[in-house]
Amino acid sequence: MGRSPCCCHDAGVKKGPWTEEEDRALVDHIQRHGGHVSSWRNLPKAAGLNRCGKSCRLRWTNYLRPDIKRGNFTDDEERLIIGLHAQLGNRWSTIATHLDGRTDNEIKNYWNTHIRKKLLRMGVDPVTHQRLPPDDLLLAVSASPTTTILSAAASQLRGLNTALMQVQALQFLLQAVSGVGNDVNAAAAAANGGGGLVPSLSAAADNNAVLNASRSVVPGFQDLQLTTMTRPLLVSHANHGSADHHPSYIATDDVVQRRLNASAPPVVGGGACAEPLAVALASTAYRHQVAAAADEPVNGFAELILSEPIEMPSMCSLEDEDHFWKDMLVESSSFSLPL
DNA sequence: AAGTCTGTCAACCGCTGTATA
DNA sequence: CTATACAGCGGTTGACAGACT
Numbered sequence: 001m002g003r004s005p006c007c008c009h010d011a012g013v014k015k016g017p018w019t020e021e022e023d024r025a026l027v028d029h030i031q032r033h034g035g036h037v038s039s040w041r042n043l044p045k046a047a048g049l050n051r052c053g054k055s056c057r058l059r060w061t062n063y064l065r066p067d068i069k070r071g072n073f074t075d076d077e078e079r080l081i082i083g084l085h086a087q088l089g090n091r092w093s094t095i096a097t098h099l100d101g102r103t104d105n106e107i108k109n110y111w112n113t114h115i116r117k118k119l120l121r122m123g124v125d126p127v128t129h130q131r132l133p134p135d136d137l138l139l140a141v142s143a144s145p146t147t148t149i150l151s152a153a154a155s156q157l158r159g160l161n162t163a164l165m166q167v168q169a170l171q172f173l174l175q176a177v178s179g180v181g182n183d184v185n186a187a188a189a190a191a192n193g194g195g196g197l198v199p200s201l202s203a204a205a206d207n208n209a210v211l212n213a214s215r216s217v218v219p220g221f222q223d224l225q226l227t228t229m230t231r232p233l234l235v236s237h238a239n240h241g242s243a244d245h246h247p248s249y250i251a252t253d254d255v256v257q258r259r260l261n262a263s264a265p266p267v268v269g270g271g272a273c274a275e276p277l278a279v280a281l282a283s284t285a286y287r288h289q290v291a292a293a294a295d296e297p298v299n300g301f302a303e304l305i306l307s308e309p310i311e312m313p314s315m316c317s318l319e320d321e322d323h324f325w326k327d328m329l330v331e332s333s334s335f336s337l338p339l
Numbered sequence: 340a341a342g343t344c345t346g347t348c349a350a351c352c353g354c355t356g357t358a359t360a
Numbered sequence: 361c362t363a364t365a366c367a368g369c370g371g372t373t374g375a376c377a378g379a380c381t
Contacts, residue, residue, distance in 0.1 A: 015351070017375085041366070057367075058350070093369060108370075109348050344380070351373075358366070 014050045018059055025049055026056055027064050035066075062105045069101025073110055081107060082115060086129040 018026075029047035030037060037043055037060075040053035049056065062068075073081070077099055084095045092104035092111075099107065116126040123132050 017349075039366090054367085055350080061368095062349075090370065104369075105349075113347055342381085344378105346378085347376085349373105349375090352371085353369105354371100355369080356367090359364085360362105 012050065013044075013052050013055075015052075015055070018063075022049060022051065023059070023064060026060060030060060030064075058105075062103045065103075067101055068103060073102075073114075077102070078115065081111065082119075082129075085111065085115075085126075089127075 025047050026043075026049060029043065037057070040057045043049075043053055043056050044051045047056070051059075080098060081095060084098055088094050090108075092108045096102055096104040096107050111126075119126040119129075120132075124130070125132050
């Protein structure tokens with residue numbers, strides 16, 4: 001024989017939101033017993049409540065307990081939750097033991113409503129805490145040559161060492177993409193028979209999740225303009241159908257590389273992040289993608305005017321305006337559980 | 340102003356490991 | 361030893377409020 005049936009199976013047990021009277025009755029009862037509950041099953045009857053013992057326990061542990069902390073989560077708490085989640089996964093009760101006054105339910109809700117969305121906006125998988133694959137990252141971009149170009153470039157982001165470097169490189173990539181439509185639409189339209197490699201690049205940049213993510217991470221991102229590094233590269237790629245056989249690619253890529261090296265911003269990881277991206281943009285794989293996307297024959301590089309000064313994105317803006325997320329990104333890869 | 344959408348969070352559901360009759 | 365409830369946990373739901381159209 002086992003135990004007697006649980007009260008939760010009684011048809012008359014009340015469910016739904018708790019009233020003030022019920023809260024008071026529950027708190028009074030528990031406080032009369034020194035704040036300790038020996039049997040949740042017997043509590044409702046003893047406290048004069050028409051509730052299931054399970055419901056009483058949840059109400060007490062998640063809401064009525066005197067040591068529960070109310071109010072918004074602090075940056076430190078948020079940082080701690082992210083780090084703990086990276087280590088523990090969805091073990092909310094274990095995570096809650098590391099945050100004074102926070103319940104597992106509260107942390108779980110906060111994760112699902114705030115942190116999870118923040119991470120997704122940044123292109124970070126909230127489950128694995130890894131960067132989202134390019135296919136997911138660029139989900140909002142319709143299938144087009146644009147998609148393959150962006151995917152190829154974005155895939156190179158994998159090679160960067162820290163999350164901050166990835167964000168910086170991503171910003172740099174998107175700067176190139178978002179600025180392209182301003183100046184070279186005509187050339188692109190000609191190159192694509194009025195179609196739209198570059199226009200679609202621009203449109204994609206306006207609409208895709210990556211751009212939004214970058215905007216959320218890097219304040220003022222939408223104001224960035226195309227650099228002299230990226231414009232000639234994109235224009236030239238857009239105009240070349242047979243990239244592998246054109247010697248100008250080598251020269252162009254070389255120029256791009258040298259300019260990048262000379263203009264790497266003086267911030268942590270700046271040069272290190274810019275360089276792999278330059279390689280990404282100039283890579284053979286990328287060249288193939290663009291070559292496949294372009295229909296027109298090679299037109300030469302007359303338009304490669306490299307007179308403007310290099311304008312690197314304001315990568316330092318992360319430091320100026322969003323300490324928390326920058327720090328979180330940098331630290332997330334090396335987080336370890338506090339002892 | 341009214342209807343719709345979206346975000347939030349308390350509460351419930353259902354499962355699992357443990358305790359107990 | 362077995363059957364069953366308990367306690368705890370993570371997932372999900374639904375009511376509500378505020379924003380948006």
